[in-house]
Amino acid sequence: MANEKAIISCRDLTKIYVMGDQEVRALDGVSLDIREGEFVAIMGPSGSGKSSLMNLIGALDRPTSGEMWINGSALSQMSRDDLADLRNETIGFVFQQFNLLARQDAFQNVRLPLRYARKDVGDIDARAKEVLELVGLGTRMDHRPMQLSGGQQQRVAIARALSNHPRILLADEPTGALDTKTTGEIMHLMQDLNKQGITVVVITHEPEVAHYASRQIHFRDGKIETDTANPATLEGKRAHGG
Amino acid sequence: MKFGVATSSAMEALFSNPMRSLLTMLGIIIGVGSVMIMMSIGEGARAQIEAQISSVGTNMLTFNPGGMQRGGRNQGGGSGRPFSETDVAAVADLPFVEAATGVLNGQVTAVSEDANWLTNIQGGSADFFKVNNWKVTEGREFTAQEAQSGSAVVVIGLTTAKNLFPNGSALGQRIRVNSIPVEIIGLLESKGAAGGGGMGQDRDDTMIAPLSMVRNRVTGGNRWVARHVSRIQFLVQDGYDVMQAQDEASQMMRERRRIEPGQADNFMIFNFADMIKQRQAATETMSTLLAFTAAVSLIVGGVGVMNIMLVSVTERTREIGLRMAVGARGGDILIQFLVEAVALCTLGGLIGMAIGWIGIFGYAQVAKAPMVVSPVIIATALGAAASVGLIFGFFPARRAAQLDPIQALRYD
Ligand SMILES: Nc1ncnc2c1ncn2[C@@H]1O[C@H](COP(=O)(O)OP(=O)(O)O)[C@@H](O)[C@H]1O
Numbered sequence: 001m002a003n004e005k006a007i008i009s010c011r012d013l014t015k016i017y018v019m020g021d022q023e024v025r026a027l028d029g030v031s032l033d034i035r036e037g038e039f040v041a042i043m044g045p046s047g048s049g050k051s052s053l054m055n056l057i058g059a060l061d062r063p064t065s066g067e068m069w070i071n072g073s074a075l076s077q078m079s080r081d082d083l084a085d086l087r088n089e090t091i092g093f094v095f096q097q098f099n100l101l102a103r104q105d106a107f108q109n110v111r112l113p114l115r116y117a118r119k120d121v122g123d124i125d126a127r128a129k130e131v132l133e134l135v136g137l138g139t140r141m142d143h144r145p146m147q148l149s150g151g152q153q154q155r156v157a158i159a160r161a162l163s164n165h166p167r168i169l170l171a172d173e174p175t176g177a178l179d180t181k182t183t184g185e186i187m188h189l190m191q192d193l194n195k196q197g198i199t200v201v202v203i204t205h206e207p208e209v210a211h212y213a214s215r216q217i218h219f220r221d222g223k224i225e226t227d228t229a230n231p232a233t234l235e236g237k238r239a240h241g242g
Numbered sequence: 243m244k245f246g247v248a249t250s251s252a253m254e255a256l257f258s259n260p261m262r263s264l265l266t267m268l269g270i271i272i273g274v275g276s277v278m279i280m281m282s283i284g285e286g287a288r289a290q291i292e293a294q295i296s297s298v299g300t301n302m303l304t305f306n307p308g309g310m311q312r313g314g315r316n317q318g319g320g321s322g323r324p325f326s327e328t329d330v331a332a333v334a335d336l337p338f339v340e341a342a343t344g345v346l347n348g349q350v351t352a353v354s355e356d357a358n359w360l361t362n363i364q365g366g367s368a369d370f371f372k373v374n375n376w377k378v379t380e381g382r383e384f385t386a387q388e389a390q391s392g393s394a395v396v397v398i399g400l401t402t403a404k405n406l407f408p409n410g411s412a413l414g415q416r417i418r419v420n421s422i423p424v425e426i427i428g429l430l431e432s433k434g435a436a437g438g439g440g441m442g443q444d445r446d447d448t449m450i451a452p453l454s455m456v457r458n459r460v461t462g463g464n465r466w467v468a469r470h471v472s473r474i475q476f477l478v479q480d481g482y483d484v485m486q487a488q489d490e491a492s493q494m495m496r497e498r499r500r501i502e503p504g505q506a507d508n509f510m511i512f513n514f515a516d517m518i519k520q521r522q523a524a525t526e527t528m529s530t531l532l533a534f535t536a537a538v539s540l541i542v543g544g545v546g547v548m549n550i551m552l553v554s555v556t557e558r559t560r561e562i563g564l565r566m567a568v569g570a571r572g573g574d575i576l577i578q579f580l581v582e583a584v585a586l587c588t589l590g591g592l593i594g595m596a597i598g599w600i601g602i603f604g605y606a607q608v609a610k611a612p613m614v615v616s617p618v619i620i621a622t623a624l625g626a627a628a629s630v631g632l633i634f635g636f637f638p639a640r641r642a643a644q645l646d647p648i649q650a651l652r653y654d
Pocket residue numbers: 017018019024025026044045046047048049050051052053
């Protein structure tokens with residue numbers, strides 16, 4: 001059963017992709033609990049199932065078997081609309097490829113989750129401005145993705161993920177397309193958000209990036225290989241601080 | 243459902259590819275244009291018929307010399323033996339007849355000091371004005387005395403007056419009609435195009451004169467019938483059944499023409515209501531044709547819209563995935579694409595309306611029919627366009643709404 005204290009709880013998750021007559025077992029019995037306020041790095045070789053797990057946690061996909069709970073609610077019991085609302089209200093997702101709408105400027109991109117919100121979210125424009133300022137893009141609000149650098153685009157994506165006050169921030173290789181300096185800046189931002197109480201889960205294959213996290217989970221062949229606390233968190237942060 | 247997001251993203255999609263949008267709208271443009279023209283013609287015809295009924299009344303009957311039967315073949319209206327003024331008198335003597343007039347008409351060239359004008363002339367008795375419910379606004383009608391003696395006087399219509407005397411009053415002026423000097427003693431009230439007569443005919447382009455004057459000076463006499471007239475018009479008294487009157491008058495005319503029982507009439511009698519019905523049938527045929535064009539265009543346009551919306555859904559699969567990832571429900575996506583389809587069709591509808599308007603204006607000019615563009619027509623035309631968008635946009639929109647978020651995000 002679900003761990004009462006965990007904000008994210010997974011039990012015996014499997015994910016099998018069927019392509020023609022071939023089956024790929026991307027997740028093979030994964031059980032995992034993440035408590036509110038944790039900063040978790042998920043690592044492992046390419047193809048080990050990291051993204052598959054992240055998509056399940058982000059309520060973007062459903063497992064082949066197993067159960068998962070977000071905030072104590074079992075996702076298997078939720079309708080498509082419930083899942084949409086969960087993605088809107090509880091989870092912020094940051095993609096490796098940013099996934100910004102090309103024809104809309106930074107401000108409009110950040111407003112998007114707020115416009116789909118069903119609960120009262122207050123002044124949408126003010127909130128969009130606020131999060132853009134938080135990620136350091138207060139002066140670039142009317143720039144379209146094309147007019148922004150990679151690091152700036154990822155900041156817009158993070159601002160979008162944050163706009164509706166999520167309790168969980170999920171990022172699938174958020175710095176994979178960025179240079180080292182920008183990577184440090186983005187990770188610092190995530191660490192700050194985590195300090196404000198947001199649970200952060202980051203997929204990465206860069207050990208330097210994983211150093212920012214308080215817990216490191218290693219994947220291999222769809223299974224958790226190791227799951228360790230990271231006592232060197234602060235050092236990691238300073239080492240990259242620049 | 244979130245209409246705000248749906249509308250703004252729909253507009254953005256529409257204007258990001260204007261050429262494609264325009265081509266897609268073509269069917270809708272034609273369809274809506276046809277709907278406009280169709281309804282306008284229908285309403286115009288109805289207005290015209292109502293005006294005719296009120297301007298002439300439905301209790302006027304007309305005798306026309308009918309198709310003469312020769313070898314069993316009808317030779318068409320007007321080819322039969324004409325009536326004479328004694329027939330007119332017999333009709334006038336029927337107990338239920340309020341007033342009657344014989345009518346003879348012809349083409350004439352009228353010449354004033356200022357202008358030449360080709361127009362038609364109608365000869366009638368002094369009751370012509372009463373039978374046709376046609377008032378004289380300035381001057382006077384000719385008297386029974388003048389009609390009897392064939393005085394050289396005319397009462398002229400507004401169009402004729404304007405053309406003969408562009409700069410001044412026609413009343414009291416002397417003009418030449420087919421080189422015969424006549425005096426203008428009255429001006430007719432305007433009946434315009436709606437006043438009756440053939441479609442596209444200006445009823446004010448005419449002059450009325452004593453019957454015998456027209457026969458003697460314009461048309462000439464008839465070889466076989468003395469004092470002939472080309473038709474007889476008469477008014478049935480108020481309260482008397484018009485159909486009954488038609489039967490009785492017809493029977494009387496059969497006797498006068500010595501038609502044996504069982505033999506067909508060699509004349510025609512018709513009432514104004516029948517004429518209106520014929521006219522209505524003609525307009526309805528045209529309306530049906532246009533309705534068919536409109537329906538086909540709207541369906542073709544709808545299929546085009548559906549096609550382009552499916553393309554659009556495919557092209558924007560990743561965008562849909564992203565919207566879903568940040569919390570859009572299936573219903574939000576459905577509305578977004580429905581709004582887009584409806585906006586596309588409504589825009590096409592607006593363009594179609596503009597073109598339809600031009601068409602209606604053109605038709606009104608050519609057919610000299612009144613141009614009617616009522617709010618009902620506009621609402622119907624736009625409603626038709628929007629409905630096409632709703633109906634044909636639904637399938638693509640539903641396809642978008644049912645996409646799986648992660649598969650949509652991965653799509654390339
Ligand atoms: N949509 C898919 N269809 C088929 N196979 C997939 C799909 N997504 C992932 N896989 C396969 O599942 C395995 C795990 O992939 P993934 O979760 O993306 O791993 P990682 O993110 O760790 O690189 C890989 O072998 C990958 O090829």
